[in-house]
Amino acid sequence: MAGIRRGGAAAVVRALARDAADVVLSRSCAGCGLPGSILCARCAPALKIAPRQRDFEPPLWFGAAYAEPIRSLIIAHKDGGQRALTHALARLLAGAVDAALGHGGLAGPVLLVPVPPHRSSLRRRGRDTVAELSIAASRALPGCSTARLLLRVRETSRNAGRGARERSDQAGAFAARTGGTAARPVILVDDVVTTGATLREGVRALEAAGVRVAAIACVASTPLQGR
Numbered sequence: 001m002a003g004i005r006r007g008g009a010a011a012v013v014r015a016l017a018r019d020a021a022d023v024v025l026s027r028s029c030a031g032c033g034l035p036g037s038i039l040c041a042r043c044a045p046a047l048k049i050a051p052r053q054r055d056f057e058p059p060l061w062f063g064a065a066y067a068e069p070i071r072s073l074i075i076a077h078k079d080g081g082q083r084a085l086t087h088a089l090a091r092l093l094a095g096a097v098d099a100a101l102g103h104g105g106l107a108g109p110v111l112l113v114p115v116p117p118h119r120s121s122l123r124r125r126g127r128d129t130v131a132e133l134s135i136a137a138s139r140a141l142p143g144c145s146t147a148r149l150l151l152r153v154r155e156t157s158r159n160a161g162r163g164a165r166e167r168s169d170q171a172g173a174f175a176a177r178t179g180g181t182a183a184r185p186v187i188l189v190d191d192v193v194t195t196g197a198t199l200r201e202g203v204r205a206l207e208a209a210g211v212r213v214a215a216i217a218c219v220a221s222t223p224l225q226g227r
């Protein structure tokens, strides 16, 4: 794995210890609940890399449909503390980034910019799961790195409905910093895209700070509806 290339022996030992602890704690598949390992042979094929594009501006690529077992795997990683799933889910994200790079004719080095968590989520989880996925995905892709350029400056509702109401609720949610990013293509990344309102606001904040967003990449996308 990429962590072996980059992190050296100590990092590998830490990663193995962490993954082993997760597996011991889980005892069942995070996708379907089948007793055994954290990812059973029935759910594992859902993680095959087959990125798809969603109608969006800038171009948006996602790794999988937000349906079972992907939905349960993402929730287990995010809210169940199952860090052992980071690399499996990051592969889907890396596939989406790779597709965005190929189709957009983008050359490295490329910066992945994770959508920052709600402060309440960060407090509850004690970790930024989208940044974890972004870092793991960037390690798997030569020339990519992760930069936390977006900051959440205003809390927003996660149940604001759709359409104009949701867009107005997201307005001003983020601010961007731009240090050291000159001339590097930026790809905004998130775990799940639903309506896209959060991503639109992230793009707006980055571009207001002079950062052009070349593409968006997500682990998964909900079915398109009510856009």
Ligand SMILES: [Zn+2]
Pocket (backbone or CB within 6 Å): 029, 030, 031, 032, 033, 034, 039, 040, 041, 042, 043, 044, 069
């Ligand atoms: Zn399973």
